[in-house]
Every structure is written in C-alpha cells, then in structure tokens.
Amino acid sequence: MISIPTIDNYSLSGKVYPCEGIVDKNKVLIINSATAVDKKLYHHYAAYMAKNGYQVITYDYRGIAGSRPKKLSGFKASFTDWGQKDFSGVLDYAKKKFPDHKIVTLGHSIGGTIIGMTEKSNEISGIINIGAQTAYYKDWSKKQRTKIYFLWHIVFPMITYLFGYFPGKKLGLLEDVPKGVIKQWNNRKRHADMKTQMEAIGITFYYNTCTSKLLTLGVEDDPIGTEPAISRIHDLFKKSDKKIKMIQLHEIPTDKIGHFGFFSRKFKHTLWAKTLIWFDAI
Numbered sequence: 001m002i003s004i005p006t007i008d009n010y011s012l013s014g015k016v017y018p019c020e021g022i023v024d025k026n027k028v029l030i031i032n033s034a035t036a037v038d039k040k041l042y043h044h045y046a047a048y049m050a051k052n053g054y055q056v057i058t059y060d061y062r063g064i065a066g067s068r069p070k071k072l073s074g075f076k077a078s079f080t081d082w083g084q085k086d087f088s089g090v091l092d093y094a095k096k097k098f099p100d101h102k103i104v105t106l107g108h109s110i111g112g113t114i115i116g117m118t119e120k121s122n123e124i125s126g127i128i129n130i131g132a133q134t135a136y137y138k139d140w141s142k143k144q145r146t147k148i149y150f151l152w153h154i155v156f157p158m159i160t161y162l163f164g165y166f167p168g169k170k171l172g173l174l175e176d177v178p179k180g181v182i183k184q185w186n187n188r189k190r191h192a193d194m195k196t197q198m199e200a201i202g203i204t205f206y207y208n209t210c211t212s213k214l215l216t217l218g219v220e221d222d223p224i225g226t227e228p229a230i231s232r233i234h235d236l237f238k239k240s241d242k243k244i245k246m247i248q249l250h251e252i253p254t255d256k257i258g259h260f261g262f263f264s265r266k267f268k269h270t271l272w273a274k275t276l277i278w279f280d281a282i
Contacts, residue, residue, distance in 0.1 A: 001013055001014065001015055001066065002014045002015065002016060004057075004059055004089060004090055004093045005089055005092075005093070006062065006085045006086050006088070006089035007084075007085050007088045007089050007092070008085050010062050010067075010085070010086070010089075011067070012059050012060060012061070012062065012066075012067045012086060012089065012090070013039070013059065013060045013065070013066025013067045014039070014057060014058065014059035014060075014090070014093075015039065015046075015057070015058050015059070016055065016056070016057055016097070017046045017047055017049070017050035017054075017055070017056035017057075017058075018050060018055060019050055019053055019054060019055050020050050020051045021050070021051055021052050021053030021054070022053075023053050024053055024055075025052075025053035025054060025280065026100060026101050026102065027053075027054050027055070027101055027102045027103075027104055027125075027279065027282070028054065028055040028056070028057065028094045028097075028098040028101045028102070028103055028104070029046075029049050029054045029055070029056045029057070029104050029105070029106060029279065030056075030057045030059075030087075030090055030091070030094055030103065030104070030105045030106075031045070031046060031056065031057070031058045031059075031105075031106050031108070031111070032087060032105060032106065032107040032108065032110075032111025032112065032114060032115065033058070033059075033060065033061065033064070033108060033109075033110075033111050034108045034109035034110055034111055034131075034259075034260070035079070035109060035110045035177065035181065035185070036064065036166075036168050036173070036174040036175045036176075036177050037064070037065075037108075037109075037174055037175065037260075038060065038064070038065035038066070038174075038175055039058040039059055039060050039065065039066070040065075041260070041263055042058050042108075042263055043058070044263065044265050044268075045106075045263050045272060046058050048268060048272055048276075049276065049279075052276055054279070055097075055098050055101060057090060057093070057094060059086075059090055061077075061082040061086050062077045062081060062082065062085075062086055062178075063075055063077040063165075063176075063177065063178035063181065064175050064176075064177065064178075065175050068175075068176060072164070072165040072176055072178060073163065073164030073165050073179075074164060075165070075178050075179075076178070076180055077178035077180050077181060078178075078180040078181055078183075078184045079110055079113070079114060079181050079184055079185065080114075080117055080184065080198070080203055081180075082110070082114050082117075082181075083113075083114030083115070083116070083117025083118050084117050084118055087114055087115070087117070087118050087120075088118040088119075088120050091103065091118065091120045091123055091124075092120070095123065102125040102126075102282060103123055103124050103125060104124065104125055104126040104127070104128075104279050104282055105124050105126075105127050105128075106127075106128045106129075106130070106275070107127065107128070107129045107130070107132055108129075108130050108131060108132075108262075108263075109130070109131045109132060109133070109224070109225070109259065110132070111129075111132070112127070112129030112130065112131070112132025112216075112233060113132050113133065113134060113194075113233055115127060115129070115210070116205050116206055116207030116210060116233075116236055116237065117203075117205060117206065118206060119204075119206045119209065121206050121207075121209065121210040121212070122206075122209050122210055122211055122212070124210070124212040125212055125213070125282050126212055126213045126214075126215075126278070126279060126282035127210075127212050127213070127214045127215070127240075128214075128215045128216075128217065128275055128278060128279070129214070129215070129216045129217065129230070129233065129234070130217045130218075130219075130225070130262055131217070131218060131219065131222050131224065131225030131230065131259055131262075132216065132225070132230055132233045132234075133224060133225050133226075133229035133230055133232065133233060134188060134194040134229070134232050134233060135152070135185050135188040135189070135194075136188060136189070136191065136192050136194070136229070136232065137149045137152075137153070137189055138192070139226055139228040139229035139232065140223055140224055140226060140229065141222075141223035141224075141226055143223070144223040145223075148223065148224065149189070152185070152186070152189075153186055153189045156182055156186070157182060157183070157186045159171075160177075160179050160182040160183070164179055165177065165178055165179050165182075166178075166179070166181075166182050192232075194232065195207070195236060205236070207236035207237050207238065208236075208238050208239065209239070210237055210239065210240060211239045211240060212240060213240065213241045213242070213282060214234070214237050214240040214241070214242035214243070215242070215243055215244075215245070215278055216230050216231075216233070216234040216242065216243070216244040216245070217230075217244075217245055217246075217247060217262075218230040218244075218245070218246045218247065219246070219247045219257045219258065219259070219261075219262065220246060220247060220248050220249050220257075221249060221256060221257060221258055222257070222258055222259045223258075223259070224259050225259060227244075227246050230244065231244065247271070252267070252270050252271065254266075254267075257271075
C-alpha cells in the first residue's frame with residue numbers, strides 16, 4: 001500500500017498496480033470507488049488492466065476503509081471533498097509518478113459523479129463511468145424505489161445521527177461512512193438538479209470544462225443507476241465527446257449484474273474486455 005496526499009494534505013490509502021503487459025501503453029488508469037466501498041473491490045479488474053499494459057491506481061476516499069481515521073465520529077468529510085480534494089490529489093500523484101502517461105479514469109457510482117468536482121478534470125484523456133448518478137430518488141427503479149428511499153433517506157440518516165457516523169461494517173452494509181457524506185447524500189432527495197442545488201450553497205463544479213472522451217455505462221438490472229439517473233451526470237459533461245449505453249443482460253449473457261457485479265471476474269472476457277478496447281483507443 002502507498003500513501004497519497006490530497007490537496008489539503010490528508011493521507012489516502014492507495015495501491016499502484018504496475019504495468020505487467022508486454023507493452024506499456026503509456027496510460028495510467030485511476031479507479032474511483034463507489035460510496036462505502038473498499039478499494040479492494042476493484043483488485044481483480046485493476047490487476048487485469050495492469051496485465052494489459054496499464055499502470056493502475058486504486059485508493060480509498062477520506063473516511064473510508066484504509067483512509068478511515070481511528071475515530072470516525074466527528075470526522076469532517078463530504079462527497080464533494082472526495083472530488084475537490086481527494087481525487088485532485090490522486091490526479092497530482094498520477095502526473096508526478098507517470099509524467100509521460102495519459103490519464104484515464106474509471107468512475108463507479110459516486111466515483112463517476114465526483115470527476116466533475118475538480119478543476120483538474122481537464123487533465124483526463126478518457127473516462128468510463130459506470131452507474132454514476134446523483135441520488136435523486138425519482139430516477140430509481142420503480143420496483144425498488146420505496147425500499148431504497150426508506151433505507152437511504154430515513155434509516156441511514158437516523159443511524160448516522162445516533163452513532164455520529166454510519167456504522168456500515170457493524171451492520172454488514174459495506175464500509176463505515178462519515179456523517180457529512182450521509183448528510184450531503186440525504187440532502188439530495190428533493191432536488192432533481194444536483195449542480196444547481198450545490199452551486200446555490202457555494203460549491204463550484206467543473207463538468208463544463210472537462211473535454212475528455214466519455215463513455216457512460218448503465219446496467220439493465222441496476223435499481224440505482226437507471227438510464228434517467230446516469231443521464232443526469234452524463235449530460236453535465238457539455239464539452240466531452242460522449243456516448244451513453246445501457247448494458248442489457250442478454251448481451252453478455254448473464255442473469256444478474258446489478259450495481260456492483262460489473263467487477264466480478266466472470267465478466268473478464270466480456271464487460272472488462274470491452275472497457276479495455278475503449279481505453280486502448282484513447
């Protein structure tokens with residue numbers, strides 16, 4: 001493991017997968033995790049990309065997994081911090097360590113959303129976003145909308161208030177999450193337009209200045225990353241050469257992918273291979 005400094009000098013837990021391919025493609029891939037997810041989820045995909053000619057960086061956001069302080073109650077962090085400060089720091093690290101490489105990024109869920117929260121996003125040559133959305137409940141699958149809303153906007157905030165953070169590990173629900181992230185996510189429930197909502201409280205976004213090529217992917221059976229949901233982030237990248245695609249289960253074929261299944265090794269020769277081809281063309 002390595003330590004990656006953020007732009008405000010917080011230390012993030014990261015890992016570099018050195019290129020193991022016969023040919024170094026002179027590209028470094030940064031993987032931005034989903035909320036409450038340990039970077040270990042992406043280990044096999046990162047190793048796959050390294051074997052195919054990429055330098056790969058995975059990392060944990062402040063307050064999450066390896067970047068979690070001993071005491072999370074009272075710890076200040078938000079998902080805008082993850083974009084403005086953490087991802088910015090990782091981009092700086094990638095440029096310094098691999099100065100002659102193009103930077104490409106894979107953003108999973110919130111990991112795609114935060115890309116437009118740093119002014120350094122124009123340093124990225126290519127982006128694949130998977131299930132990147134804004135937590136607006138009316139975009140979610142109608143079949144599961146009530147259940148997810150009850151958890152995300154009632155149960156999770158209540159538990160977070162009691163503990164001072166969200167104790168995901170104790171509950172068997174991924175990683176612990178800082179209070180500020182849960183609060184900021186919960187505040188999204190009534191606002192369809194995330195950009196307008198956040199800018200009204202003084203937060204600056206940089207989606208409009210990002211000129212990298214963009215592929216936005218959604219999955220047919222993902223109840224959160226529906227087509228309306230992923231379109232909200234996709235549409236914010238005004239200057240990108242972009243394409244959006246919903247992955248249909250019969251195309252793979254498989255009977256289940258969901259919000260996290262993309263990174264299962266069983267998709268090495270299908271979904272993973274397609275992302276490799278896309279990144280290779282950058």
